Amino acid sequence: MKPRHITGWKATVAVSMSNYIDSGSIIAIATSLGFWGAAYFPGDNGRIAGLLAAFSSNAFGAAIGALIGGPLCDKYGRKFIYTYDLLVYALGGLIVTFAANLPMLFVGFVIIGLAVGASVPAGWTYIAEFAPTSERGRHVSMTQLAWSFGPFIGFGLAAALAPMGLLGSRIIFAHLVVISLVTWYIRQGLDESAKWTEAKGGATAKPPSMFASFRGLFTRKANITALLFLAAIYTFWNLAASQNGIFLPTILTSMGYGTLAADLFSMLSWAVVIVATIIFMSLVDRIPYRWHFFVGAALAVVSWVVLVFGSPTAAFTAFAYVIVWGLSAGPSAQAFYAVWSPELFATPYRAGAQGIVFFTVRLASGLISLIFPVILKGPNGLIIDGLILIGFLVVNLLIGTIWTPRTQGKSLEQIEIERYGEPVSVVGAQQGSTVTSSGTAAAK
Template sequence: MSVHPHARRLTGWKATAAVSMSNYIDSGSIIAIATSLGFWGSQYFPGDDGTIAGLLAAFSSNAFGATIGALIGGPLCDKYGRKFIYTYDLLVYALGGLIVTFAGDLAMLFVGFVIIGLAVGASVPAGWTYIAEFAPADKRGRHVGATQLAWSFGPFIGFGLAAALEPLGLLGSRIIFAHLVVIALVTWWIRQGLDESAAWQASKGGAGAKPPSAWSSFRALFSRKANITALIFLACIYTFWNQAASQNGIFLPTILGNMGWSTLQSDLFSMLTWGIVIIGTAVYMALVDRVPYRWFFLVGGLLAIASWIVLAFGPATAASTAFTYALLWGLSSGPSAQAFYSVWSPELFATPYRAGAQGFVFFVVRLASGLISLVFPVILATENGLLKDGLILIGFLVASTLIGTIWAPKTQGKPLEQIEMERYGEVISATRIESELASAPVSATATTKE
């Protein structure tokens, strides 16, 4: 796919920045939903006991909407190329954002949330894939970490806008969604200057070669033991960690409200929290290619566990509880499971099904987040609800930390081609996948190569 004639060609850190904006509008949409649910509820579903709010959150970019988008977008990214996704996904996102901005009833709001989620789900795995494929091996973690930094700025700016526009009520929420639409369209225009991934073109046999079908690549993903073990590992660390992260992101205003904080106080505090996340992420980017993966992951996991212990067991109405939680969670979010997942997921899979693998894991992660989003606000509304939810989330964080620390992959600083050789015994090509699947049934293609 050629570069748009009026777009400047993007390489290096400029390309990283353009791709990373997927993460900004992903997190920005989640925070826009979190800060606006109360305003939408008073207008379109007054008296809600948390059920409707939970459904809206579950089918948005926070969960089910993104799961479907990732499951579809990942294989399409492997079939038609990384740039193909960037040509269309943000236009879909802008459509969903416009529907929400001008929503006049609950049905429009729901449809807009779902469309935004589909676009987010399709673009995020493509972004991690694209960056990993062009970044230098000794700086791959730093480049991929930029997506985490962009993700952190979404809530920071989103909560800041929510605090500034809080006096406007629902109109302020509409403005926040409108700003995401504008950023999506500007980013779409800038991305027309991206080149197609050279690794993807080489894997399918050159720029003029026909890529394998999306089904062939997805089927081949499950034909090797090395892939299956990697899928299980990544799904566990990211899914378990993301339960705490997603509830922090979309229901933190509710938690603070139950602690007696006003909407303005909650938004300003959340903005502070994400400012600390930005600092933690900057530290992560500086160290991820230097400090062994295993020990850096362990530090992030322990900080996350400590943060939720403080929130669940600390004095419920004490400001010190909230501020200690913010400091610990913010610093943990640098070397978090999501940050390491975004580095490990493109490293552990061959080029022809790299995006599809990430789409599948993203599907599992956001599906789990969607399911727990249906019950989290209901439990939170019960007696000692924060303690109950906190104990569940602490358990998830402990599991993620243990799994990631014990089985951290030894891929740091290695070129993707070298990692493929070590894991598969060869560099996997699209033509090899087609020939393997054409000559043998699924059960016969499995291999024990790691």
């Protein structure tokens, strides 16, 4: 039976599920590392846990997947990625679910990361290309909402299944496999992006070469400045966010909380993120980008200041941290990156550029994941790690607030002409077509 044809908000939700299984896999890893460690690498001082985290969907695995998937998405189309990515994810999830040793676990984590990396940038691109201009931010923000539900449900399952030990962790990964396969089936009812089809010169035109796309990406000043800006805000924010996501249970247990309490605190944090993201969705197309971004970035800094300088034995410290961080995650750098990255690049470069930025972000997360748990276990580990991350968050606040893009309320075609000085999306212009001021193809 063929899946039903889907458009509009149904398509947005289907595409956004990539973000749910991305964050869901990160939390599944975060809540299971202790159980895997007891079974397959007892006595670990944090190095093996850090290595697994670094090569998972939290870091290197997703980084490499994005670097491969982004250019493929620009060359073969947005729907091309959706034909295969979640099947690869399901394979990795099954390997982890039935892992019998450390090598199987490592391979499964890497495969999941590759699939996530290929899928997430394609999702932001696809949604932005079909969403109405007046609601583009709201549609793209659905990916952030889906991302928020991953940890909320993941930590809830972890708390409920904790008495089952490693079996409970396997069940959490199994549920992600089921969701990925159901989502894959639904996505087969998606249309190809009309903007991508138009940009390559029509449905029957030959796709542009990846070399030509990369050459155009790196030879245009508008692309380079956008790459630097987006990589800066997303990387500096994500260095803190990634450690919060995958090591929050470890941070809380280092403060004296038990495993169950750590999972419940984490679940509370993500409940607040969900509420904050819903508020963000309602405001992103109406509130000026600059001040909206500033509020989220400032709250992120405050949350880590509370965690680092508050009393580690006071319940208020953990409670205040999870609440304030959760509120900051609505208008976060990731949420604005999802909105800005499709806006700042023309169609031929859009997914490839996002793949490069996503690669940079997750690569940096992987590097810090190798050392964060080691420092955390040492003397004054939380203070040292926290001060470093506060510094990153301050840099994110300054860059994002000072150089906020002026793209709000404008169509992708209008933004393209303003940034490049001309419409560049129709590759088919070399094959006998031109572009009108609205960005549509017109026969010569």
